[in-house]
Amino acid sequence: MNPKERFIRCLKGQEVDRFPVINPTSVATIESASGLNINLCDVHLDPDKTAALACTGHDLLGFDSAAPYFSVILEAAALGCEIAWGTRTSMPSIKKHAFDDPDQFKMPLDFLDRKPIKTLLEAIRKIKCRYGNNIIIIGKAMGPWTLSYNLHGLQDFLIETVTEPEKVKGFVEKFKEITVAFAAAQIEAGADAIQLSDHVTADLISPATYVDFLLPVHKEIRNRIGDIPVILHVCGKTLDRIKHFSDTGFDLFHIDSNNDLKKARQELKGKMELTGAVNNLILFNGSREEVKEQTLKCLEAGIKFISPECAIPPGVKNENLVEIVNTVDKYCKNTN
Numbered sequence: 001m002n003p004k005e006r007f008i009r010c011l012k013g014q015e016v017d018r019f020p021v022i023n024p025t026s027v028a029t030i031e032s033a034s035g036l037n038i039n040l041c042d043v044h045l046d047p048d049k050t051a052a053l054a055c056t057g058h059d060l061l062g063f064d065s066a067a068p069y070f071s072v073i074l075e076a077a078a079l080g081c082e083i084a085w086g087t088r089t090s091m092p093s094i095k096k097h098a099f100d101d102p103d104q105f106k107m108p109l110d111f112l113d114r115k116p117i118k119t120l121l122e123a124i125r126k127i128k129c130r131y132g133n134n135i136i137i138i139g140k141a142m143g144p145w146t147l148s149y150n151l152h153g154l155q156d157f158l159i160e161t162v163t164e165p166e167k168v169k170g171f172v173e174k175f176k177e178i179t180v181a182f183a184a185a186q187i188e189a190g191a192d193a194i195q196l197s198d199h200v201t202a203d204l205i206s207p208a209t210y211v212d213f214l215l216p217v218h219k220e221i222r223n224r225i226g227d228i229p230v231i232l233h234v235c236g237k238t239l240d241r242i243k244h245f246s247d248t249g250f251d252l253f254h255i256d257s258n259n260d261l262k263k264a265r266q267e268l269k270g271k272m273e274l275t276g277a278v279n280n281l282i283l284f285n286g287s288r289e290e291v292k293e294q295t296l297k298c299l300e301a302g303i304k305f306i307s308p309e310c311a312i313p314p315g316v317k318n319e320n321l322v323e324i325v326n327t328v329d330k331y332c333k334n335t336n
């Protein structure tokens with residue numbers, strides 16, 4: 001069973017040789033990058049380096065997937081935000097937002113040709129060319145809520161959900177076109193699944209805000225992306241809104257270890273599968289034994305698609321990531 005078959009069969013509830021180990025977010029490490037003689041800050045605008053680093057997820061770590069979008073800023077970079085591209089050992093961040101008002105934004109006709117976007121699309125084509133249908137290529141697009149944080153500013157945007165709800169709706173309506181266009185282009189380039197990041201975390205907004213402003217838009221995005229697995233990613237606490245996620249039609253929810261995983265599964269009532277939730281701090285600071293314990297905790301909670309809970313800190317040691325795969329492998333052999 002190759003990794004792609006394993007993933008697709010597992011999603012359909014069919015029998016698999018072992019549960020898939022995937023990375024809906026980044027598993028790019030400094031260690032993997034050094035092995036390729038590249039710096040983390042140099043990969044984001046270079047399709048060859050992006051593809052090479054993404055492939056280490058499968059080649060070095062043994063994951064079933066390769067995910068070439070390592071950060072959260074490509075759309076923002078393409079749409080005029082000022083970006084700090086990070087260092088040899090860190091990921092990029094946004095320095096200056098681009099839009100004060102939804103009326104200032106018009107979807108650019110050349111969006112897909114802008115360098116940060118084009119780089120990712122070319123990287124996906126290269127990975128597809130190398131592996132064909134043997135592994136799962138996970139593309140990624142920011143949802144309209146996270147795009148609003150990135151393009152307009154998190155604090156202003158959150159305040160406006162209360163003071164100027166029409167403005168918030170305006171941003172979401174406009175920015176959803178970015179999500180759909182970027183996801184569709186990645187699918188065309190060869191992505192087998194799309195991870196949609198939309199940070200509607202409990203620390204930031206209420207479940208009612210999610211339902212009012214975003215749930216209908218998520219349903220629309222699901223329909224417009226078409227028949228391909230979509231993984232919703234929201235880090236942090238989400239247990240009180242998880243039942244609403246199951247109404248989106250997305251296939252998987254990428255959950256953070258900060259939530260009761262068993263309760264989360266109950267909330268989803270089988271309408272959506274979970275992926276996660278190996279704790280990032282343990283991956284970063286912990287021993288292989290502790291990583292194994294964390295991975296077993298996820299498996300015992302009934303999670304079938306094991307993954308790190310979020311983008312890992314680049315300083316994580318590769319041996320800790322390999323330990324996730326080894327643990328899933330042994331667990332599935334023992335329970336078969």
Ligand SMILES: [Zn+2]
Nearest residue numbers: 234235310311
């Ligand atoms: Zn996250």
